[in-house]
Amino acid sequence: MKKLFYTIFLATSALLTAQTATKESLISDLPELEITDGINLHIISPEPVQFVDLSTDNLVGDLPSENIARVKISDADSKLDSKKINKKNFYVGQNLGVITVVGQSFMAQYKAVYRNSDNLNTVTNIHIQPEDMQPIEFPKMTLSNMELHRFALNLLSKKIDEKPVRKEENLKLEMDLNNVYVMNDYIFLDITFKNKSNLGYDIDQLKFSIEDKKIHKATNNQSIEIKPIYKSNYQKFFRKNYRNIYVFKKFTYPNSKVLMIRLVEEQISGRTVEMKINYSDILKADTF
Structure with a gap:
């Protein structure tokens, strides 16, 4: 061996x-x-x-x-x-x-x-x-914001598959992870938010964090926030559908943790929808 x-x-x-x-x-x-x-x-x-x-x-x-x-x-x-x-x-x-x-x-x-x-x-x-x-740092290709913008527009022009990688619903809100793409040392998340109510949605924040998959009562949940280095638009309100591309520098996390995505409304009692993404979903990413 x-x-x-x-x-x-x-x-x-x-x-x-x-x-x-x-x-x-x-x-x-x-x-x-x-x-x-x-x-x-x-x-x-x-x-x-x-x-x-x-x-x-x-x-x-x-x-x-x-x-x-x-x-x-x-x-x-x-x-x-x-x-x-x-x-x-x-x-x-x-x-x-x-x-x-x-x-x-x-x-x-x-x-x-x-x-x-x-x-x-x-x-x-x-x-x-x-x-x-x-x-371990290897020579890496750095993409400019202009290049990231061009790649994001290319992804937005693609037709969305009927079956997303992940889907979560709460309070007539739906979050779809349409696809995950990689290019060199960059990860692209294609996400669509759907509002199935007649009440428009004001975005307070969209947070990405690495968190424990299982939270035990005797331990504190470890949460590490990660921020996208680029997103295709900065829209703060949507009435029905909102699709965006979020770009991250390559990151890893163990199987005991998940990538948590939280969309939070602007009001105190605002509507919230969460999605947990396993690392296996990242490893299955497409290239373009």
Whole structure:
């Protein structure tokens, strides 16, 4: 299994030569992942994994799917390789090596430590969190507002599919995510708002944020607002239908979170409609 990691590493090493300098990381500062004998640890990435590096022979792994890296303690056999350490000699808390996961736009590193198999609270999978992602910067094509405007008009001229990617309704308001498009490092959201009442709608705000998919009573909901770098028009009122294109610089989020879109009316008791977009919807984006 480990050979697969190194094959992928060699095939993609050219990508990393393009990255610019990023903040240095110390092993002592890395988040810890506890690994137990005979149990696989699945590391789930919000975007396709380009490669995984395991710094020592104590660990082996493979890529069962494009978004998952599977790591476990090596079944060492001292008769085959005297340099390998028999896993039975590990002590609780021992550093087994560094796990590096590289996605399309980030790198995440973890310090693997040994945990006794007698402990029943063993972690079997984790989602890579935004705070663990170190961005990898590649040469990017920057689009001017004029170019973004031209692309947005091109999308607005397209006929809307009868079945949107997502649809939400509330208080005779409807929000349709018509489609998601990508171009280079830009994400385009094509959204239509429909007012099925006879009362016109005054837009107070349209908010985009990354939020927890499930909110537990004992925890606070983490919300990270993201703002579009461009929108095709700045209309503040509509009577029946309102369609707009919102452009974002490329962003990622784990499967445990969603992109929340909220349309809020101007009045205190105004009508509101919300939509949750899974990251899988972003990954299925069309190109143009």
